[in-house]
Amino acid sequence: MITQKAYYVATAADKIYCNPKGDLEWKGFASQMLYLKGTLQKLEIEPQIFYAGKFKSATEPLREDRMTDANRLQLTELLGDFYNRLLWTTAQARNLDTSTLRKCVNQSLIRRAQDAYDYKLIDGLRYDDEVKDEIRSKLNIDKHAYLNFVTLGKYAKAVSYKQTGKDKITLIYAEGEAGGRKRRSGRDRLGDLSLADPQGTLRQGRQSHRAPDQFRRRQLAGQREYLA
Structure with missing residues (x-):
């Protein structure tokens, strides 16, 4: 299966080929969620969950028995973006119209390898x-010659990547609770940047002469976000 x-x-x-007895998966995108609230209630387990805002779905399976409207909205947007990108990329590569590709999904027209060929999804x-015989022919080698295939991982190791540019990026990664003030002792640190003082940490990164730009990724438990 492709x-x-x-x-x-x-x-x-x-070119894209498919085994005559194989098939091509062409059915769009979907998301399934498993909700455990009812199970936890029967087991008399009460999870202690803290979150702020509507679009906080990480703990939703533990505190809800169905998908919330906010989570449904964000998943719809996310899957819709993936789906549109797949259709657009395929249409450009195969010289097809996106409406035809959508029709193939909505009506389940691609069920066998022959269907994929008929709708020009494969060559x-x-x-x-x-x-392998076609590859040997293009390489102009004997039809019984051994083909030495290389995995993507080995190929990447054999390639030399040349770095260009002088700018650098400061990466500050923090996970856990963010304190609002510095502690005198036992202060958590990431390199030379204090995690006990989020605002000060981000200020140091922004003012660093070595890094004109800053990328901030934070996973905090019910705390405020500080932007640089």
């Missing part, structure tokens, strides 16, 4: 030996 994820990557290739139906 999964949607694999097909998305394959759209960058010159042909080939068995493994036929694909």
